[in-house]
Amino acid sequence: MSKHPKEMDVLKDHLGKHQLKYTRQRELILEFFLKQEHITAEELYHQLSRKDPHLGLATIYRTLNLFCEAGLAQARHFGTQTQYDNVSHKGHHDHLICTDCGKIVEFENCDIERLQEEVAASNGFTIKTHRLELYGLCSRCRH
Amino acid sequence: MSKHPKEMDVLKDHLGKHQLKYTRQRELILEFFLKQEHITAEELYHQLSRKDPHLGLATIYRTLNLFCEAGLAQARHFGTQTQYDNVSHKGHHDHLICTDCGKIVEFENCDIERLQEEVAASNGFTIKTHRLELYGLCSRCRH
DNA sequence: ATTGAAATTGATAAGCCGTCTCAAGAACAG
DNA sequence: CTGTTCTTGAGACGGCTTATCAATTTCAAT
Secondary structure, three states, rough: OOOOHHHHHHHHHHHOOHHHOOHHHHHHHHHHOOOOOOOOOOHHHHHHHHOOOOHHHHHEEEEEEEHHHOOEEEEEEOOOEEEEEEEOOOOOOEEEEEEEOOOEEEEEHHHHHHHHHHHHHHOOEEEEEEEEEEEEOOOOOOO | OOOOOOHHHHHHHHHHHHHOOOOHHHHHHHHHHOOOOOOOOOHHHHHEEEEEEEEOHHHHHHHHHHHHHHHHHEEEOOOEEEEEEEOOOOOOOOOEEEOOOOOOOEEOOOHHHHHHHHHHHHOOOOOEEEEEEEEEEEEOOOO
């Protein structure tokens, strides 16, 4: 019994539409992926190696890319590392990043999202996703 | 006589503050970098190899990173490649990116910027830079 | 101008991250 | 069940970026 029936359905739907198969690995990776807000392929690999020591890193990468295509995840580059965001669990969120201590605050702002839609529309675009990152100093590091 | 006295000053100021030196290569790379809106390290390398065939690729990378630290450039990852944006020449701008054909439209929106400031302030942050990318389909690719 | 300490450069080696390859195994329609 | 097709795991591979290091250049102090 999965704890994430909704996301599981999204995955199965995507698999069905693209002649892909439902595998034990994909189910396992999804289950662990959904436990976090965002994670790197490497971290997920380590978490899962306890559960299934034979799971390959390549499979993690392949599956995370699959999740991106299915709309369950979104890749995000933070400096040198690539984070895969869980976008299905809660709504899309953006990031405030302290360039000094590395602290990350997540936020959501409907007004900004609405303005983004307006900008896109006036340029003939239809937005699928977006990425907004604000870099600066947090209150602690400003001093 | 440089054609970019203002940016040159920003660079010299940064160099002075960090015990770094003003070199022929840094001047040359800055001059070419400022000619474009955004460019990859590889492209810049090719452009410059005509002017100075002995300039190394590593120096290009080092110098572009230096420009980022000085606030003259900003690195942006688009798919597999890294673009270095010229952020000093004109005001900061954001990007609309077509996920189908790769078309990039630049835009600027004061209202969004103002809201960003508000979000940052309410979280105790002071913004230095930001990055906003909207991904979707352009009018041509929507059909 | 000369000198000398410190930073920079160029060439290349090395590293990292993610993808590709391919034989063996698993899924699923008929 | 059976056959076809997709997936997996392991490691090789590839592109992009950084590290290494001896030779060179910068620049402040003579």
